[in-house]
Amino acid sequence: MASWGDYHAVSGAGWNLFWRIPDPKAGGLEIWWADFMGKRVLWKGSQPFAIVPYHHPLKPTGSSSEPPPPEFTFKDGLGAKCTGAPFTALKWWAPNAWNGSVWTAPVDTQAVQVDVEAQTSFDPASLTVTAKFQCGWYQYVHRWEFNSYGEIHVELGMGGQLHPVNPDKAHVHHMYFRIDLDIDGFSSDVFEVFTHHGFDDTALADEWRVEAAQGKHLLDPTTARKFRIRDLVSTVATNVEPRGYEIEIPAQGGTDSHSTADVWATVYRGNNVDQGETVGTANCGDKELDGIASGPLDTTTGSDIVAWVVVRHHHEPRLHTEEATFLPYHYEGFHLTPRAFSVLRPEDRQGDPEHPPRDG
Amino acid sequence: MTDEPITQHSPAGLSSWASRHTREFAATVLVPLGSEESAAAARTALEAVLADRSVRPERLTVFPPQIRVEKPLRRDEPPQRLVWVRVRDADRGVVHEITVADDVVVEHELNEHGAPPFTDDERAAGRRLLEGDSRFGDVLADPTVEIDWFNPDHGHDRLLGARLVRVDDTRVVDVIDSAVIDLDSGAVVEGGD
Numbered sequence: 001m002a003s004w005g006d007y008h009a010v011s012g013a014g015w016n017l018f019w020r021i022p023d024p025k026a027g028g029l030e031i032w033w034a035d036f037m038g039k040r041v042l043w044k045g046s047q048p049f050a051i052v053p054y055h056h057p058l059k060p061t062g063s064s065s066e067p068p069p070p071e072f073t074f075k076d077g078l079g080a081k082c083t084g085a086p087f088t089a090l091k092w093w094a095p096n097a098w099n100g101s102v103w104t105a106p107v108d109t110q111a112v113q114v115d116v117e118a119q120t121s122f123d124p125a126s127l128t129v130t131a132k133f134q135c136g137w138y139q140y141v142h143r144w145e146f147n148s149y150g151e152i153h154v155e156l157g158m159g160g161q162l163h164p165v166n167p168d169k170a171h172v173h174h175m176y177f178r179i180d181l182d183i184d185g186f187s188s189d190v191f192e193v194f195t196h197h198g199f200d201d202t203a204l205a206d207e208w209r210v211e212a213a214q215g216k217h218l219l220d221p222t223t224a225r226k227f228r229i230r231d232l233v234s235t236v237a238t239n240v241e242p243r244g245y246e247i248e249i250p251a252q253g254g255t256d257s258h259s260t261a262d263v264w265a266t267v268y269r270g271n272n273v274d275q276g277e278t279v280g281t282a283n284c285g286d287k288e289l290d291g292i293a294s295g296p297l298d299t300t301t302g303s304d305i306v307a308w309v310v311v312r313h314h315h316e317p318r319l320h321t322e323e324a325t326f327l328p329y330h331y332e333g334f335h336l337t338p339r340a341f342s343v344l345r346p347e348d349r350q351g352d353p354e355h356p357p358r359d360g
Numbered sequence: 361m362t363d364e365p366i367t368q369h370s371p372a373g374l375s376s377w378a379s380r381h382t383r384e385f386a387a388t389v390l391v392p393l394g395s396e397e398s399a400a401a402a403r404t405a406l407e408a409v410l411a412d413r414s415v416r417p418e419r420l421t422v423f424p425p426q427i428r429v430e431k432p433l434r435r436d437e438p439p440q441r442l443v444w445v446r447v448r449d450a451d452r453g454v455v456h457e458i459t460v461a462d463d464v465v466v467e468h469e470l471n472e473h474g475a476p477p478f479t480d481d482e483r484a485a486g487r488r489l490l491e492g493d494s495r496f497g498d499v500l501a502d503p504t505v506e507i508d509w510f511n512p513d514h515g516h517d518r519l520l521g522a523r524l525v526r527v528d529d530t531r532v533v534d535v536i537d538s539a540v541i542d543l544d545s546g547a548v549v550e551g552g553d
Contacts, residue, residue, distance in 0.1 A: 001392050002392055002393060002395075005392075005393060005426055005427060006392045006393075007386075007390035007391075007392075007427075009374065009386070009390075011374075011375035011377060011378075012375075014377050015377055016374060016375045016377040016378035016379075016382060018386070018390055022426055023424075023426075023477045025477055025478065025509075026477040032390070032429075033379075033381075033382050033386065033390070035377060035378050035379040035381075035382055036377065037377055038376075038377060038378070038379055038380070039379055040379040040381055040382070043431070060538075075511075078477070079475040080510070080511035081475070081511055081513060082511075082512075083510055083511070083512050083521065084510065084511055085508075085509065085510040085511065086477055086478075086509075086511070095530075095531070097531040097532075098525075098531060098532040099530060099531055099532070100506055100527035100530045100531060100532060101506055101527075102530050103530060136508065136510060136523075137532070164532075164534075164535050165535065184379075185381065185435040186431060186435055187434075187435055188435075268431065270430065271428055271429055271430050271431075272428050272444050272457065272459070277474070277475055278471075278473045278474070278475070281473050304431070
């Protein structure tokens with residue numbers, strides 16, 4: 001086995017999947033071949049980079065005689081640019097701090113923690129894969145939770161410490177996730193956008209619109225906008241709509257000049273391209289994603305859809321109090337929710353209505 | 361639901377929840393890249409780049425080969441397990457992206473914007489340059505000083521940023537200085553003022 005880059009199988013909560021960290025100082029954790037109850041859901045998922053614009057002007061981080069940095073937006077992770085840093089894998093038990101090199105993981109199995117939790121009276125069983133990465137003074141936690149409802153909760157945790165020279169400067173974390181859903185196999189999927197128009201079902205109250213072209217999309221909480229990747233062929237049973245997974249993203253912040261959309265729908269072009277490495281080359285923003293999200297989608301026989309999803313958080317520092325010495329982990333994420341993917345059976349029926357189960 | 365134990369760290373571990381695709385192909389596709397296989401792929405890629413006689417071998421950096429798992433053209437066919445090798449030509453500032461299967465080059469593309477992660481060798485070269493620079497050598501001789509690496513460039517040049525930080529009790533407590541190293545020219549180009 002190599003120190004980095006191997007595929008590690010894990011299972012639990014109805015899921016079988018593989019995790020991998022291809023490089024200890026690059027784009028972080030990858031999830032491969034995630035199957036739920038015997039069906040493929042995800043070919044590959046990753047959170048390869050973040051774009052982090054700071055309020056400005058910034059003071060230099062080196063000697064006091066340095067000029068102010070010309071750029072105030074960091075591109076971190078895979079293909080780090082603009083004074084950003086790669087995601088450096090830490091031992092998973094590393095403290096929440098700007099750590100020295102003694103906490104750098106020497107091998108991938110020391111960087112990843114896998115938890116399997118049994119169901120409780122309130123929650124489904126879950127399989128969670130977690131790793132933490134140092135990125136300059138910041139720390140990022142990559143966490144993928146797969147539960148026995150078939151849901152995937154993808155989260156990114158932010159910790160570490162504030163900017164060492166500019167601790168008062170607010171900033172926005174734009175966190176980019178590459179999601180290659182293959183619903184029961186690939187090449188026969190469509191990309192859909194949901195709109196809630198109103199409550200009159202005699203009119204068009206709710207609508208799923210199949211997109212005929214690649215492109216970028218914005219959230220719209222006023223219409224409950226969400227997205228779906230749906231297979232055109234695979235069904236649980238006849239007369240049931242085809243299997244799909246919805247992409248539900250909380251609207252915690254807006255786009256800006258560096259991060260220009262919430263979702264891009266594009267197509268698979270290979271495992272060695274369009275992974276996010278070149279994003280930021282032009283202007284420390286996400287312009288390059290527009291370049292790959294162009295061209296038609298096949299609405300008749302389907303395409304092999306790859307979605308880029310952005311989760312945002314505006315961080316207003318609490319530099320004199322809670323965040324004076326370290327940043328309490330703050331998690332933001334999104335949800336992949338199955339629709340018509342499988343028939344779930346209740347597992348939490350208790351035998352004795354008079355007495356709670358041990359976990360209660 | 362069953363109570364199967366997790367099978368962490370098994371390269372081809374499967375549970376009853378695995379799909380037919382995983383059951384058929386995981387054991388042969390998602391297998392570790394062996395050291396001999398890796399070295400052979402690197403040699404093959406290097407030969408492919410040096411087929412152009414104008415390329416100077418001393419200006420090439422071969423990055424660690426990686427497994428490239430590729431989807432097949434049709435869903436019931438087996439996925440391809442390939443080896444992906446990147447070779448950067450410092451003279452031209454381009455990255456050769458070469459895919460190898462069974463010691464044969466099956467794809468060779470030039471990427472002008474390729475920015476492979478810095479390797480341990482590149483960071484070691486950067487550290488040696490700083491240690492040999494009078495502005496940084498004494499600082500780096502202090503055992504409580506470490507280098508926190510960053511990427512100062514927009515991606516085209518091979519610039520490596522070094523933030524000299526003081527570490528106390530395993531955590532960074534101070535930023536002392538910063539520098540930018542041009543790995544292509546082998547020079548410290550910023551910092552230490």
